[in-house]
Amino acid sequence: MSDQYTRARAAADFIRSRFADTPVLGIILGSGLGNFATHVENAIAIAYSEIPGWPLSTVVGHSGKLVLGTIGGVCVAVMQGRVHAYEGYSMAEVTFPTRVLGLLGCTKLIVTNAAGGINASYSEGTLVNITDHINLTGTNAALGPNEPRFGLVPGTGERFFDMSTAYSPRFRSIAHAEAESQQINLRDGVYLAVLGPSFETPAEIRAFRTLGADLVGMSTVHEVIVARHMGMEVLGFSLVTNMAAGVVDKTIHHEDVMEIGKRVEAEFTTLLKALIPQIAQFLPPIGH
Ligand code: HPA
DSSP states (O other): OOOHHHHHHHHHHHHHHHOOSOOOEEEEEOTTOGGGGGGOEEEEEEEGGGSTTOOOOOSTTOOOEEEEEEETTEEEEEEEOOOOGGGTOOHHHHHHHHHHHHHHTOOEEEEEEEEEEOSTTOOTTOEEEEEEEEEOSSSOTTOSSOOGGGOOSTTOSOSSOOOTTSBOHHHHHHHHHHHHHTTOOEEEEEEEEOOOSSOOOHHHHHHHHHHTOSEEESSSHHHHHHHHHHTOEEEEEEEEEEEOBTTBSOOOOHHHHHHHHHHHHHHHHHHHHHHHHHHHTSOOOOOO
């Protein structure tokens, strides 16, 4: 079998044969947030099943297509649905779509997810700007031989790479300024990733709080790690779809995760649409 770089290149070439423009911003939509893709203008949608090498999600609520077009005049590639490691996918598979977005030309990435709230001042429906993450999935997305050809700008694609500003400080301050001007309550938080698929126990959530986590989820960190390996600049949002185990006296259901997404959709959409042209205007940073 060919290497991941060759496979990701082939997928990017296939997408380019369907869509000639160069997307500069990739957007990964999490559970319950997939509807945002309907706001892409001049859109063409490609089912994941058509793209060579692209992994297919088995989770309800992840509809599985790549939508290319413009938002606010910015050429974007929007992933409606993602795969998770808990489905049994390898790190190479989980990170394949992010690698392809990078090779398509996306030097910027917005990641979104549904998460459990650990911070007791959050509640269902709280929108959180991710400031940093803790990877407790037990693995790392950049595992295996290093592939320098994934580096998009000089100084990236290296074996060891910096994660101290994984979530772009300048993007985060723009997000807060925009949220404030729209009177949207945007909080800050540290996202802790577990492998899943079981939700956590109350004892685990207490431990995670001690570690400094505000949110818990089963995605995002792998994508952000390979995005940083490639030199992409990242902005991340979590939607608190439920308070984490033991924080409130309530059991957790995947259906609730989807339902809360619908409730905050309007706010989330307005914020994201306003942010896209603002973050797109930055030139890519050179290296780390
Ligand atoms: N735990 C882990 N992942 C999640 C949760 C949770 O409580 N809610 C949504 N995704």
